[in-house]
Amino acid sequence: MSRFSRRAFLATVASGALARPSFSNAAGRYLVIDIDKMKFGVSHIELKAGDTVRWRNKDLVRHTATARDGSFDIDLPRGEEGSIYLVTPGKMEVYCRFHPGMIMTLSIVE
Amino acid sequence: MLKKIFLSLAFVLASAGAFAQDAAAPLNDARIAHIAYTAGQIDISAANLALEKSEDAQVLAFAELMARDHAAVNEEALALLNRLDVAPQENDTSAALSSQAREREEQLAALAGREFDIAYVENEVTFHKTVNDALQNLLIPNAQNADLKALLETGLSLFREHQLHAEHLLHEMN
Numbered sequence: 570m571s572r573f574s575r576r577a578f579l580a581t582v583a584s585g586a587l588a589r590p591s592f593s594n595a596a597g598r599y600l601v602i603d604i605d606k607m608k609f610g611v612s613h614i615e616l617k618a619g620d621t622v623r624w625r626n627k628d629l630v631r632h633t634a635t636a637r638d639g640s641f642d643i644d645l646p647r648g649e650e651g652s653i654y655l656v657t658p659g660k661m662e663v664y665c666r667f668h669p670g671m672i673m674t675l676s677i678v679e
Numbered sequence: 680m681l682k683k684i685f686l687s688l689a690f691v692l693a694s695a696g697a698f699a700q701d702a703a704a705p706l707n708d709a710r711i712a713h714i715a716y717t718a719g720q721i722d723i724s725a726a727n728l729a730l731e732k733s734e735d736a737q738v739l740a741f742a743e744l745m746a747r748d749h750a751a752v753n754e755e756a757l758a759l760l761n762r763l764d765v766a767p768q769e770n771d772t773s774a775a776l777s778s779q780a781r782e783r784e785e786q787l788a789a790l791a792g793r794e795f796d797i798a799y800v801e802n803e804v805t806f807h808k809t810v811n812d813a814l815q816n817l818l819i820p821n822a823q824n825a826d827l828k829a830l831l832e833t834g835l836s837l838f839r840e841h842q843l844h845a846e847h848l849l850h851e852m853n
């Protein structure tokens with residue numbers, strides 16, 4: 570693990586998240602959030618503008634990762650994944666359109 | 680009348696508690712799986728009826744979700760039973776569930792338009808509530824195999840979402 574990605578990993582762990590950054594580069598980190606057993610793998614995650622978040626649906630049923638503010642809506646059939654490149658700082662709620670009790674938040678800092 | 684049907688359904692599920700103590704037909708994993716699978720099939724069948732009869736976009740979207748989610752869970756249940764080499768075992772509770780459901784579907788089928796939509800969604804609220812109660816208090820506590828228990832627990836989380844969804848939809852319709 571390179572020093573940079575180790576730092577990214579530690580930063581993620583420090584935020585209390587289980588998401589795993591699979592790689593990182595100067596442009597930003599790449600974080601993976603698994604959906605399983607009717608839950609997002611993390612309930613909250615802190616990110617930097619320029620990071621990419623990827624949701625992977627490991628659950629039995631189709632889900633979505635949908636921004637409450639309407640800025641993105643990722644359809645996630647079973648076994649599928651989808652990502653979003655985050656540029657705008659702020660706090661955002663993400664939910665599943667099919668199962669609206671599934672909620673997580675993203676905090677994006679500059 | 681629909682309320683009465685669901686009261687008896689609740690009774691059927693509740694009475695399964697009694698036969699859980701019955702040494703002749705204990706509530707083993709094979710029977711639990713059959714009950715859960717049957718409940719899923721009942722909801723898929725009701726969803727298909729709604730997809731046929733309703734013209735309301737929200738009701739159609741809800742029915743599509745029910746058909747899809749319950750099919751996914753049941754498919755997984757069959758795959759799991761296959762891995763465990765357990766054959767789902769028919770029992771009084773699942774047989775009663777099926778016959779109650781046939782009766783309910785006949786009544787739903789006789790309705791049309793908004794009357795159908797409301798009756799369908801009301802049924803979904805009550806049915807999910809009853810099944811969720813049974814999962815929580817009867818099926819999950821009695822499940823022996825860890826994978827079966829885990830699948831029932833995921834099912835319960837999912838069906839609670841369905842119940843909330845149906846309640847919300849009903850609230851919007853009234």
Ligand SMILES: [Cu+2]
Nearest residue numbers: 632665667668
């Ligand atoms: Cu979902």
